[in-house]
Amino acid sequence: MGAERRFQALVQVAARRARTTVEDRRPHSERFGALTFSLEEAQRRLPKEVFQAYRETVHAGKPLDAGLAPVVAHAMKEWAMDEGATHFSHWFQPMNGITAEKHDAFLTFEGGLLLERFNAKELAQGEPDASSFPSGGIRNTFEARGYTAWDPATPAFLMSGPNGKTLCIPSVFLAYTGESLDEKTPLLRSLEALSRAALRLLQLLGRTEVERVVATVGPEQEYFLVDRALYDLRPDLVACGRTLFGAPSPKGQELEDQYFGAIKERVLALMADVEHQLVGLGIPVKTRHNEAAPGQYECACIFELANRAADHNQLVLETFRRTAARHDLAFLEHEKPFRGINGSGKHNNWSLATDRGENLLEPGDSPAKNLQFLLFLLAAVRAVHRHAGLLRATVASASNDHRLGAHEAPPAIMSVFLGEHLVALLDRLERGQASPEERGRTLEAGVCTLPTICRDSTDRNRTSPFAFTGNKFEFRALGSSANISMTNTALNTMMAESLDHLGDLLQAGLASGRPLAQAAAEALPALVREIRPVLFDGDNYSAAWQAEAARRGLPHERNTPAALGHLCSPASRALFERYRVLDARELASRQAVRLENYTKRVHIEARVALEMARTGVMPAAVGQLEHLGAAAARLEALALPAGAVREQARRTAELTERLGAAAGALEAVLPERAPHAGNGELQAAAEHCAGRVLPALEELRQVVDALEELTDDGLWPYPKYRELLFHL
Numbered sequence: 001m002g003a004e005r006r007f008q009a010l011v012q013v014a015a016r017r018a019r020t021t022v023e024d025r026r027p028h029s030e031r032f033g034a035l036t037f038s039l040e041e042a043q044r045r046l047p048k049e050v051f052q053a054y055r056e057t058v059h060a061g062k063p064l065d066a067g068l069a070p071v072v073a074h075a076m077k078e079w080a081m082d083e084g085a086t087h088f089s090h091w092f093q094p095m096n097g098i099t100a101e102k103h104d105a106f107l108t109f110e111g112g113l114l115l116e117r118f119n120a121k122e123l124a125q126g127e128p129d130a131s132s133f134p135s136g137g138i139r140n141t142f143e144a145r146g147y148t149a150w151d152p153a154t155p156a157f158l159m160s161g162p163n164g165k166t167l168c169i170p171s172v173f174l175a176y177t178g179e180s181l182d183e184k185t186p187l188l189r190s191l192e193a194l195s196r197a198a199l200r201l202l203q204l205l206g207r208t209e210v211e212r213v214v215a216t217v218g219p220e221q222e223y224f225l226v227d228r229a230l231y232d233l234r235p236d237l238v239a240c241g242r243t244l245f246g247a248p249s250p251k252g253q254e255l256e257d258q259y260f261g262a263i264k265e266r267v268l269a270l271m272a273d274v275e276h277q278l279v280g281l282g283i284p285v286k287t288r289h290n291e292a293a294p295g296q297y298e299c300a301c302i303f304e305l306a307n308r309a310a311d312h313n314q315l316v317l318e319t320f321r322r323t324a325a326r327h328d329l330a331f332l333e334h335e336k337p338f339r340g341i342n343g344s345g346k347h348n349n350w351s352l353a354t355d356r357g358e359n360l361l362e363p364g365d366s367p368a369k370n371l372q373f374l375l376f377l378l379a380a381v382r383a384v385h386r387h388a389g390l391l392r393a394t395v396a397s398a399s400n401d402h403r404l405g406a407h408e409a410p411p412a413i414m415s416v417f418l419g420e421h422l423v424a425l426l427d428r429l430e431r432g433q434a435s436p437e438e439r440g441r442t443l444e445a446g447v448c449t450l451p452t453i454c455r456d457s458t459d460r461n462r463t464s465p466f467a468f469t470g471n472k473f474e475f476r477a478l479g480s481s482a483n484i485s486m487t488n489t490a491l492n493t494m495m496a497e498s499l500d501h502l503g504d505l506l507q508a509g510l511a512s513g514r515p516l517a518q519a520a521a522e523a524l525p526a527l528v529r530e531i532r533p534v535l536f537d538g539d540n541y542s543a544a545w546q547a548e549a550a551r552r553g554l555p556h557e558r559n560t561p562a563a564l565g566h567l568c569s570p571a572s573r574a575l576f577e578r579y580r581v582l583d584a585r586e587l588a589s590r591q592a593v594r595l596e597n598y599t600k601r602v603h604i605e606a607r608v609a610l611e612m613a614r615t616g617v618m619p620a621a622v623g624q625l626e627h628l629g630a631a632a633a634r635l636e637a638l639a640l641p642a643g644a645v646r647e648q649a650r651r652t653a654e655l656t657e658r659l660g661a662a663a664g665a666l667e668a669v670l671p672e673r674a675p676h677a678g679n680g681e682l683q684a685a686a687e688h689c690a691g692r693v694l695p696a697l698e699e700l701r702q703v704v705d706a707l708e709e710l711t712d713d714g715l716w717p718y719p720k721y722r723e724l725l726f727h728l
Contacts, residue, residue: 002233002616002619002620002716002717003620003713003715003716003717003719004023005233005542005717006233006716006717006718006719006723007232009227009229009232009233009719010020010230010723010727011230013227013229013230013727013728014727016227016266016328016352017265017266018265018266018268018269018327019266019269019273019326020134020269020326021269021273021326021327022272022273022276022603024276024427028275028279031276031279031280031282032279032280032282032291033155033280033281033282034280034609035083035157035160035280035282035483036155036156036157036280036281036282037076037079037080037155037156037157038155038282039055039058039155041079042054042055042075042317042363042432042541043074045075045079046071046072046075047071047439050068050071050473053065053068054068054072054152057152058152058155060211060212060355061153061192063189066120066608069120069123069124070119070120070479072120072123073118073119073120073122073123073468076118076123076156076167077106077116077118079167079168080106080156080158080167081106081116081700083158083165083169084158084164084165085106085158085164085165085166086105086106086164086165086166087103087104087105087106087164087166087167088103088104088106088118088122088166088168088169089101089102089103089104089159089166089167089168089169090102090126090148090150090169090171091168091169091170091171092148092170092171092172092173092182092184093173093182093183093184093310093311093483093485094133094134094173094181094182094183095133095134095135095136095181095182095183095313095590095593096133096134096315096593096597097481097482097483097597098314099131099314099318101166101168102126102174103166103204104119105121106710109657123150123307124149124150124169125147125148125149125150126147126148126372127145127146127147127148127163133146133173133181134596134597135181135589135593136588136589136591136593136596137585137588137589137592138175138177138179138181138585138586138589141392145175145176146173146174146175147173147174147175148171148172148173148174148232149171149172149174149585150169150170150171150186151170151171151307152187153170153174153188153305153307153308154170154307154308154311154312155170155282157170157282157315158646160277165605166197170184170311171633172184172188173185174187178421179583179585179586179589180582180586181601183483183485183486183489184307184310184311184485186306186485186486186489186576186581186582186586187306187307187310187485187486187489187492188251189489189579189580189581189582190488190490190492190493190496190579190581190709191214191215191306191307191346191492191636192494193307193492193493193579193580194213194214194215194352194493194495194496194499195213195214195582196496196498196507197496197499197500197503197521198352198360198376198495198496198499199211199212199213199373200499200500200503201298201376201379201499201502201503201506202354202372202454204506204507204516205371205372205375206516207284207354207372207429209356210354210355210356210358211355212354212355213352213353213354213355213360213690214305214306214352214355214714215305215306215350215351215352215491215492215495216303216304216305216306216309216351216352216359217303217304217305217306217309217310217348217349217350217351217484217488218300218301218302218303218309218349218472218519219300219301219309219313219316219346219347219349219484219667220287220298220299220300220346220347220349221298221299221300221313221346221480222291222296222297222298222315222344222345222346222480223296223297223298223299223320223331223333223344223480224271224293224295224296224297224330224331224332224334224337224338225267225295225297225324225329225330225331225332225728226295226330226332226724226725226728227328227330227724227727227728228324228325228328228329228330229328230407230719230723230724231330231724232330232577232650233717233718233719234718234719234724235608235611235612236493236605236608236609236612237330237332237337238335239604239608240604240605240608241332241333241334241337241399241481242332242334242336242337242338242399242402242605243337243338243339243721243724244605244608244609244612244697244701245609245612245613245701245704245705245708245718245722246338246339246705246706246708246720246721247341247705247706247709247721248339248721249294249722249725249726250722251721251722251726252294252340252341252402252725253292253293253342253436254340256292258290258291258292258293258294258296259290259291260289260290261290262290263288263289263290263297264341264728266327266328266329266728267297267329267728268573269327270323270327270329270338271288271297271299273323273326273327273396274299274316274319274320274323274480275288276277276318277323278315278316278319279311279440281312281315281319281479283301283312283315283316284301284302284304284664285299285300285301285302285316286300286301286347287299287300287304291342291344292341292342293338293341293725294341294725294726295338295724295725295726295728296341296342296344299316301313301316303349303351303472304448306350306488306709307494308379309484310483310484310485310488311722313346313483313533314483315479317333320333321333329530329728332344333413333480333481334395334399334481335399335400335402335403335478335479335480335481336399336403338401338721338724338725340721343402343409343480344401344403344479344480345405345409345476345477345478345479345480346478346479346480346482346484346497347474347475347476347478347486348474348476348478348484348487349469349472349474350473350474350475350488350491351471351472351473352376352495359471359472360372360373360376361373361376361377361380361468361471361472361473362471363470363471370516370608371520374429374524375502375520376499377418377422377468377501378498378502378524378527378528378531378693379495379498379501379502380473380495380498381416381418381534381535382498382501382527382530383494383495383497383498383545383587384414384415384416384466384494384534385416385530385531385533385534386494386497386498386571387490387494387571387572387575388413388414388415388534388555389414389555389557389563389565389566389569389571389572390490390494390564390566390567390569390571390572390575391414391466391475391477391487391490391491391494392412392414392477392555392557392563393477393487393557393563393564393565393566393567393572394486394487394489394490395477395478395479395566396557396559396560396563396594396598396599397479397481397482397560397594397597397598397601398560398597398601398602398605399481399601400477400479400481400482400560401481401558401559401576404477405480405558409465409476409477410463410465410476410477411465411540411541411545411546411556412477412556412557412558412563413465413540413545413546413549413554413555413556414465414466414534414554414555415464415465415466415534415535415540415549415554416464416466416467416468416534416536416640417461417464417466417467417468417536417537418468418535418537419461419468419537420537421581422468423535423537426528427534429524429525429528430524430525430528430529430532432525442546452667457715461537461540462476463539463540463541464476464479464537464540465540473637475487483606486590487584489581491677493575493576493579493581494575494581496574497578497579502523502527505519505523505527506519506520506523509522509523514581533552533553533554533681534552534554536548536549537540559690560594560595560686560690561595561598561683561686561687561689561690562690564591564594564595564598564686565683567587567588567590567591567594568584568588568591572587572604573587592682595682595683595685596682598686598689599682599685599686600654602689602690602693602694602697603653603670603671603673603689603693605697606630606666606670606693606697607670608665608696609666609700609701609722610666610670610700612704612718613659613662613663613700613704616717616718617659617704617707617708617717618659618660619717620707620711620715620716620717621652621655621656621659621707621711622656623715624652624710624711624715625649625652625653625656627712627715628645628646628648628649628652630647632645632646632649641722644671648710652710652711655703655706655707655710656707659700659703659704659707662696662699662700662703663700665696665699665700666693666696666697666699666700668696669688669692669696670693670696671685671688671692681687708720
């Protein structure tokens, strides 16, 4: 019966055609942000003085005067209702990695009448039940109170449903005690810390006109698509997001004919539908293309403020999940849904910009700007060097463990690629030598002797976790399913510390009477020597690099339980507490939530694997033995050779026996339930999953995959790789 359903699904897939769903054909520029309460919309609906104050809140982060909030709330409600909204929701990002929302109608009783109202308090604050969200021990289950608070930095938007729209108000989520229960609050705190440190350094460089510095992020989102009918027949894809079993397809990605190839019609129809929605939500989606593996694709957005980019990336994922079903497709965001082909990452392109639109990681074309660029560049490299373990911890997850270190993703060793041009420049700085264009002068005479630094002066290194790519750093270790907030929180805070360190060095030199150029020239050589161990421009996949990294003392945490230890290390606690981004309890809660999530995911995978092995694979194997036994008997009755049939029967019988033993071994190491945060057992449970459960699951997989290659195609119950990857 399982195989019959599989064949019926393949017939469905063959009959599918691309669906036309986009009706509004106006250019994206005309529709951009049409579903958001944008500044343009606010200007049309707010009195001039109220709009000016609201604009300052959005652009500069200044608090909105309490007396003006009711006017903004009323204007937002009127706009939303004009667009067909009936409800509003505080939309936030709890620590479970997805988004959350509770809908309330624009209704209230007043004088016995039911009226449509939306007041300032409802805009500014909500009170969802906090008891069932992950808190990592900050809150007990019986302590339910939590608060959402409006974040004006991302515009409110309308989420369309089948029968109406909901006004979504981007928010943070706090416990009754004031501690952060979400991903966004620490990110906002880190942006403030980064701006303060960057402004201080810029002022030392004479840049007193700059009033604010922000982190900008442009995430690239990789994902897989499979037909919905085939997806529904794979319990592992439905429950776990990845295939726990699956023999390799005879054809994978070895012909390199998927990457940047022509996009299939059904996929292109989905992409266009998603982009249509994202543009309306004010999300600047720019790029779409086939990725390297069959069935794998990518979309990328233009750079935005880091907090807005984090919100928008979550909306990108939500929109893909929801829209794919309308096109009879399943959206797979797991980092490694299929073994033997590339997995999916989320390249986090990170840079810094001033409130005047200047990219601080843009190599300059004048000596003065060269110094500014070099200081910010070196600060970023130093940040990674000092906090490599923390950066690794922010990308640790059960799903990303399957991807990191494979030949399409950087290894779990954090290193920095700068390219031969910049490395040569740092070599000269460390030795205090002049640039080639200024022979006879020394760096001591001033950093103005540096040459013009050309953008894109070297090739890219796609094996590097943290690579400088012209005017930004591309962090490639982040997984495709991850929320980008925590990684950017860490990057911003690490960067703030390094900028303050450079500021201290320059300030000490200036205080002793040295001119700026001399103070910088004296500080830079030691700084270059400090960061030297983390610089690597070679092949990060090679075994030689792993040995070299160990010699240099770089951390190499191969799995999530080990990596998450760096979240609460003394260095990490000191960093986050110094900049008031996360206190000790908030940091410990994040470690606990991630450990708990890891153990739960591994437990789910093990239980699904056992069910599939016993209820799907075992019956198929027994059916295969019956077929082979009957075939051998018929051949022998006709006095025909039956050796080959009996040999396959022997191998199948042997694997079937191993299947039962492997399932029993997995069950034996699987505790009855995964532990919960707060009981003090999370670290040990996670290490048990990594050291005992996953190896047992791998042993079971090897047996199942071998059986798949021997079993009659008409008996195998689950869609195979060749069907999942190539039938779209």
